[in-house]
Amino acid sequence: MTTSQSPVLRTYASFGKHQPHSSSPLKSVSEFRAFAAPATQPPSALQIVGHFARQPLLLPRQLARLISSTQERSEPERKMHKSSASRELTLNSPVQHRRGFSSDVNLASSEMLLGKSTISDDHLIVRNNSRTSRKKRAKSSKRLAGLFAVVTLCCCGTVLVVMRPTAQMQWIDEQWSKLTDEPIEPTFELYDSDETGAAAYSPRKDGRILLVPGEPHPIPALMRRAQRRYDHLIARQSTTFAHAVAEYKRRYQIEPPRGFDLWYAFARENNVALIDEYDMIDEDLKIFRAFSPESFRRRAAAVPSLHRAAWPVEVRNGEVSAPSYAHKERADNVVLMMSRFARYLPDMTLWYNWDDHPLINIPWEERARLEKHITAGLYDDDAGEGLAAIAPKMRHPQYGFAQTCPPNTTAARPGFQWGRGSRNNTGLEHLPMPDGASGTLIDSWHRTMDTCNNPDARHYHGGTAWVYPAIPNQIVPLLTGGVNSHFGDIHAVFLAKLKDEPELAWENRTDERLLFRGQTSGTTWDQDVPWINTQRSRLHIQANNLEGNRTLMIADEDDLLANVTLANKAINPAFFDVGMIGPPVQVKDDVTRAEMDKVYGGYKSRMTDKDAENYKYVIDVDGNTWSGRFGKLMRSPAAVIKATIYPEFFSVSCIPWLHYIPAQIDYTDLWDILAFFRGTPEGRGSHDELARQIALAGQKWERRHLRWQDAESYQFRLALEYARLWSDDRPSMTDVDLSIEPHIDM
Structure with missing residues (x-):
């Protein structure tokens, strides 16, 4: 049984295969x-x-x-x-x-x-x-x-x-007169049709581009395409309030929420560069439009009973606060972030996840059923008392992450078993190389992060290597710091305030090795978990391996791909300064601790910022989930390599191959990336100037898009959308003159 939504939330049905909430x-x-x-x-x-x-x-x-x-x-x-x-x-x-x-x-x-x-x-x-x-x-x-x-x-x-x-x-x-016939979101081709390399290039479902000897090295083309994407992203932003309202309606097919004019004024007065790019909020909250306001509040109230590690942020009478038992650092961060605009919010409660990893595991059948309700303008019937009233109505026979995968994806194919990886692995394993290729690079960052279409990569990351019982979660509004694809948590914003400190310029940095120091996070370290194959463990093992040989894909004098095979004892000391920081954390037993000591051969000490500033290349690796140090790394004039499965609130503006260098989570491309930018151990085939361009573009991006004010703007808009779901009348912005640019009292 279903009930009708209020007119404010009713979507306008169309025909054929159109999805009313599509933003494309x-x-x-x-x-x-x-x-x-x-x-x-x-x-x-x-x-x-x-x-x-x-x-x-x-x-x-x-x-x-x-x-x-x-x-x-x-x-x-x-x-x-x-x-x-x-x-x-x-x-x-x-x-x-x-x-x-x-x-x-x-x-x-x-x-x-x-x-x-x-x-x-x-x-x-x-x-x-x-x-x-x-x-x-x-x-x-x-x-x-x-x-x-x-x-x-x-x-x-x-x-x-x-x-x-x-x-x-x-x-x-x-x-x-300012509008043109140019599509809103054009397709950016990697090569022009007559350009060398166009014939061999074909986009792949897994998001990787193949490296084939004799073909042009694709990194210069990837960098040019990334610049075009960013330029278009900036140029397409709304420049007036009326334009921003029109764009909101175009993307989401509903009116903006009450207070949108105040948010717009807040964003403008704080020089927020991206006015229109908040699709992540719509994607996170859209499923809750299938529930009535009463049901939404009931689901929010059920969060602490379902997830004992949750803590609240409360808005009452224009003041925002968190209780003493909340995660102090993160709660203080959120309260401070909301303090400048809390006076414009209604009373409501937001629940945050103490854990780093996502918890809302929604079977694809349940998600599809609820999306049909949204399309039809109906509410799901969940009348009743207690947790039983909000229990999922559809279940999936799969285990683990595969529950969330649509039927047309690789992980949902018949006979696919999610399962855990073997504890007999060595940490040197990687994904199989596609036929005809000597290497791969990331072509589409979004496709490589889609675990449903890249399930073979699941064993190489602690966030996807687990097996979970086939019991779907109740769909409740829970904000989590790290949310990978297909999960139902709401992306939380945690951003540390950084101080401007003098940094050594690129030209004065002399160490061309890739730097990493990190704790043993990313998984639980015990006898039941194949910890040796998780992201931080494998990086340490592979970067410090001195046995055997490795074939590098380098650029010759004409920037064509060529193979060169060298001993690991010659490559790795020249390419890497990678080490785990001791003592180990998250270790559950002494047997595992002894195994870790043997595998890693000891731990390294923390580095000071002064010691780290001499390195040209740094890598950002996921911990338990997202990495909290990305902003700090991007602020430095070093080229940042990032391997992750977690999109964040800033991901839409942070363009791979322009602001940072993307790496696959199995690290098969890491050596070829370094061979292109810093060259072979003796310097052959280096492209130092291109690496410098990425380093400086990343530093500029951090100062333009990852400011405290940008996080405030995202949190403000998220709070307005959340407030609409919370309120009985699902209020939209009304009686606002679109011809007048709004103002907000700060």
Whole structure:
């Protein structure tokens, strides 16, 4: 049984395979046709106008082209429309217009205005008038008195597009000239079609690019593409409040939450560079739209009973606080972060996870079921008392992480067994090399982090090497610091305030080895866990291995890939200064402790910042989950190599191959990365200048995107979205003049 949502949260259903909450715009006629299929009949012009009116950055020229192309195969449906009753489609987001584009689409008027809509005067109606009754027309004409703009689209009868004159229209006129036909999120090709290397390159599902001898080394191309992506990301950000509201509606298909104007003012006054890039919040909270406000609050109240390590952050009467039993360092961090905007929040409670790792393990069937409710605008029925009322209604027969994987992924294939890795491993194991390749690099960071499509990598990271009982978790709002793909925890923001300290410039750093010092975190160290194969353990073992040989992929004088085989005793001392810090932590028994002492051959001491500043390369490796020292590493003028499975709130702006160097969690690419940038042990094939560019770009990124104010802005917006789920009326931002840039009292 389901119950209806409030009108504020109701999503606007479309047709075909479209997902109403998708943040990806349709970019072409072919993509639109694929989107409309497999409907029994192709979409009419009315449907096209109705759908794309909710995508405010689609231009009239593109809209006309879509209508024209689609109508070429829509004759049966056009006849159906002529004989059908009048249809109305209610839209819910402002779109742009411009004057004088009648040559692009057959219009009776020289002006087309599309805007916000319902049946009331201050909203928009799109109507197929082929057979509208006179009585209904008369009623409509009274309702629409004082409105204007009637246009004719010949391909689908008469369509009325009406809009009340508002301040938004003035903004539209001003903004139109700034828009282009460029897609919102274009595909950035690695190579131009005629560029050397294009023929051999093909994107892979696992996110890796193959290294084949004789082909161009891909790192320069990866760096150029990363720069284009970042430039586009910055250029596409909203520059006005009205534009930010329109972009919010385009991405999420709902109105912004109450207080969005205050958040926007907060972000602007704190010089936040990215105004629109908060998809992670929507992805984290979207599933909770399937529950009523009462159910959401009941689920939040159940968190401490289900997860004893949880601690609350409470907002009461505009003040934020955490109890004495909370994780002091993190609680102080969150309270301080929220203190500047807590006065604008309603009373509510946020629960944080004391543990580092995620806990909300949602079977894919349950997630799919709830997403159907959201699409239909319905609430899940969880009436009742106690924890039984919020128990998952669907269960998955798999164990471990595979519960969360959709059926079309590798981990969900029939017969796949998650299982633990062997305790007989040596720490030198790695993923098998694809056929025809002598090495691989990361091409798509997001695809390599998707454990469902890369399950063979699970044994190489403590965060995915576990086996969990096949008992789904209750879906509750729990904020966690490290959340890997497909888990249901909400990404928490923990960010330390850093001080500006003098750093040795790149040119003055003389040590070209890769530096790592870290504790024995990342797993539980006992006889039941294959700890030797987890991320920190393997890095120590492989970097200090002096036995056998290794084949490096280097760049020759023409930057073509070439093989060179050298002894590990020649490579590793020249490439690495890697060591575990003692004494070991998280060790459960003396037998394991003795084994660790034997495997690691002793522990190293901590390094001071002064000692570390002479290194050109540093690596950031996950601990129990996310790494808390990434910001500090990025602040230095060293090139940061990062191997992780955890996206964070800043990941959208931190572009691999531009701001840092991405590495796979099995480290198969680490030697080839260093061979390209610092060269072979004797310096052959080095690209020091490219490494310096990444180091400086990363340092600049940290100062622009990872400031305390950026974390505050993310937390403020997260709190507003959380407050909407918490409140009975699910409040949206209303009665705000979009033509006026908002202000906030700090």
